[in-house]
Amino acid sequence: PFVHTKISRVIGASGIHVGTMSFGKMEGDASDKNIAYMLQDDEADGPYYRQEWQGMKETTPIISGGMNSLRLPAFFENLGHSNVILTAGGGAFGHKDGPKIGAISCRQGEEAWKQWKAGQFGNISLSDGVIEYAKTHEEIKGAFLTFQKDADQIYPGWKEKLGYTGESSVQAASFDWA
Numbered sequence: 229p230f231v232h233t234k235i236s237r238v239i240g241a242s243g244i245h246v247g248t249m250s251f252g253k254m255e256g257d258a259s260d261k262n263i264a265y266m267l268q269d270d271e272a273d274g275p276y277y278r279q280e281w282q283g284m285k286e287t288t289p290i291i292s293g294g295m296n297s298l299r300l301p302a303f304f305e306n307l308g309h310s311n312v313i314l315t316a317g318g319g320a321f322g323h324k325d326g327p328k329i330g331a332i333s334c335r336q337g338e339e340a341w342k343q344w345k346a347g348q349f350g351n352i353s354l355s356d357g358v359i360e361y362a363k364t365h366e367e368i369k370g371a372f373l374t375f376q377k378d379a380d381q382i383y384p385g386w387k388e389k390l391g392y393t394g395e396s397s398v399q400a401a402s403f404d405w406a
Contacts, residue, residue, distance in 0.1 A: 230274050233266045236287055243288040243313050251303040252294035261307050264289040268311065288313050295319050297330075297337035297371045298378045301358050304341045324374040325367070333367040340368065355383045362390060 236244040246263045247256040265272040267287040271280050289312045295303065296319030304310045316334055323330030337358070343349065344357030352360070362369040372379045372386055379386050387393070 230263065230266060233263050233287075234279070237267060237281070237284065240285065241287050243290045246289040246291060248291055248293050248295055248299075249303065249306060251299050251306065252292070264307060264312070290315060292316065295334075296322070296375050296378065297333035297368050298358070298375050298382055300334060300337035301341035301344070301354055302382065304338065305345075305354055310338045310341065322374060323367075323371060325370050329367050329370060330374075333371045336361065336365050336368040337371075340365075356389075359383055359386055359389045 233244060233246075244267060246267070247260055249260040250256050262273065266274060266279060267289050269281075269286075270283060271278060273279075291303070291312050292315040295314060295316050299319075300310075300314075314334060316330070320330035320334060321327045323333060340358045340361035341354070343361060344352075344354055349357040349360050358368075362372060369390060372383070372390060373392075383389075
C-alpha cells in the first residue's frame with residue numbers, strides 16, 4: 229500500500245482510497261493510519277524509513293466500506309483528524325430517514341467527535357460523548373435506530389441512554405446496508 233500511496237502523491241492525485249483501518253467492513257487494522265499520514269504529512273514514517281516530501285502537495289485519504297455516522301467518531305479518534313473524503317454509500321443512503329438525513333448524520337458523527345475531543349462533554353468516554361450529542365441531534369439519533377448492530381457493539385446501553393425503553397419503541401430498519 230505504501231508504494232501506491234507514494235506514487236499517487238508523486239503524480240499529483242487529489243485523493244486515494246486508504247480503507248477503513250478496521251473500523252468499517254474492509255480489511256485492515258488501526259495501524260493503517262500510517263498510510264494516511266504518508267499522504268498528508270510533509271514527513272512521515274514508512275515501514276522501513278522516514279519519507280520527507282519537501283513541501284510536495286498532499287493527497288487526501290478517501291474512506292468507505294461500511295462507514296456510517298456511528299463508526300466515524302472512533303475512526304477519527306484513531307486517525308487523529310477528520311480531514312478525509314468519505315464516500316458513504318449505505319452509511320448515508322441506508323439511513324431510515326433517507327440519504328439526506330444519512331449524510332447529515334455522518335457530518336454529525338464528525339462534529340460529535342470534535343466536541344468530545346474539545347472536552348465539551350466533560351471527562352466521559354467517546355461513546356458516551358456521541359450518545360450525549362445524539363440526544364440533541366435527531367439525524368444521528370436516527371442512525372442508532374438504523375444501524376442497531378453497530379450501535380449495540382460500539383455504544384453499550386444506548387437504548388436506555390437515548391430514552392428508548394421496551395422493544396416497541398425500537399424498530400430496526402428492514403435492511404442492513406453497512
